[in-house]
Amino acid sequence: METRVGFIGLGIMGRPMAANLQRAGIPLSVWNRSPGGAAALASLGAVVHPSPTAVFEASDVVLLMLAHETAVDEVLQRGSDAFSRMVSGRTVVHLGTTSPGFSAALARDVEAAGGDYVEAPVSGSRVPAERAELVGLVAGRPEVVDRVAPLLAPMCREVVRCGEVPAGTGTKLAVNLYLCTMVAGLAEAFHLADRLDLDLEVFRHALDSGPMASAVSTVKLAKLVARDFEAQAAVRDVHTNTRLIADAAGAVGAHSPVLEATRELFRETEAAGLGALDMAAVVTALEQRDARTDGTSRRHGSPGTRHTPSRSDRG
Template sequence: METRVGFIGLGIMGRPMAANLRRAGLPLTVWNRSPRAAADLASLGAVVRPTPSAVFEASDVVLLMLAHEAAVDEVLQRGSEAFVRMVSGRALVHLGTTSPGFSAALGRDVEAVDGDYVEAPVSGSRIPAERAELVALVGGRPDVVARVEPLLGAMCREVVRCGDVPAGTGTKLAVNLYLCTMVAGLAEAFHLADRLDLDLEVFRRALDSGPMASAVSAVKLAKLVARDFEAQAAVRDVHTNTRLIADAARAAGVHSPVLEATRELFRETEAAGLGALDMAAVVTALERQDTGRAGRVSSGPATRHTPSGRDHG
């Protein structure tokens, strides 16, 4: 019998991930707090349910892509009879990024009521999600992982088995430490090039042509040059990630000075009211520190008119 799939959480990442499940021909039931995103999935043939519990009732495997731990607990109603009814006899796949301790405790709670649990936080942002090019970092019992791996394969270009829970979450945090500090470093390099009055398109070509180029640097540098901060990975979510990474590092007795500097930049950016913009907008924190005011901020692309590429407006 074909696996009935449920998907809860249709935000920046969840909506394209769920859409790829439908494009793979999987029967899909969805719920989202905001009905507009759910309506988009309905146009692809997904069945929209009025509550999370209704999604569980209609599904054998339910995938959660929620923003933070509190949202997971709220949706699942952990500690209640409703939680038992929802997860008992079903597989729950936790796709979001939380602390290792939270994921491990959630897995114990699910298994205590005869459910199955897999953590599969994904590495990637909106564009890889749209292209089904995410990387799933999976933790769980091998038999349960094998059962849900075809579903992950519909959304991801690679599924990496990390071991038992919470090894998948731990791997995601370690990967994200590199991602967050890399993008902050790229923003700082861009800011220096801008303040040196360099031609920013030339700077972009120089970096994209060299050994430091990557898929992330190409996308984020293009956004910085265009002053396009439409969110692919939002500042507020990245700031939350840096907190989770810092907490995990402290728990492990690991010193993380580069992360702490990066975390402060994202904190300042969110505190300035820019939390909904792309993580590349972290450059505005550097601009404020240098000039006492942020540069022009946009949620979409802008055109530069000066020969050097600098924005003097």
């Protein structure tokens, strides 16, 4: 019998991920807290359900792409009898980024209720999600991972098996430490080029042509030069990620001074009301520090001049 698949959480990342599953010929049952994401999937043929409970009732495997731990607990009604009824006999696939401790505890609760659990946090932002070029960092019991892996293939260019829960989440946080600090460093380099009154297109060409260039740096530098802060990975979500990374590092006594400096920049950016913009907008924190110090300002207008996106409907 064909595996029945549900998908809950159709925000910046979840919507293109679910769309790729649907296009791959995997019929989906879906739910989202706001209607826009669900409507987009309905147009592709997915069945929209009125509640998470209804999605679970219609599914054997349910994929969750939710914004944070609280959202996961609320959607699953964790700690209630309803939670046990929802997950019993089903496989829960947690695609989002949470703390390792949260994922491990959720795995225990799902399995205690008679369900199976896999964590598969994905590395990548909106554009890789649209292109089915994410990297899935999967952990769980091998026989359960074997069942889930074919469902990840339409969304991911590679699926990396990380071991037992919560090794997938731990791997994601370690990867994200590099990502967050790299983008903050790129923004700082761009900011210096701007303050030196360099031709920013020439600076972009120099960096893109050199050994430090990467898929991330090329995309983010283009956004910085264009002042295009339409969200691929939103500042507020990156700030949350830096907190999760810092907490994980602190729990094992791993010093992370570069992360701490980066975390403060993202905190300042979100506090300035720019949390819905792309993580490249972290450059504005540096610009505001300059303005407070010596009254200078950057050359290129206000944040979001070219794109001022509305708050995305989040899963």
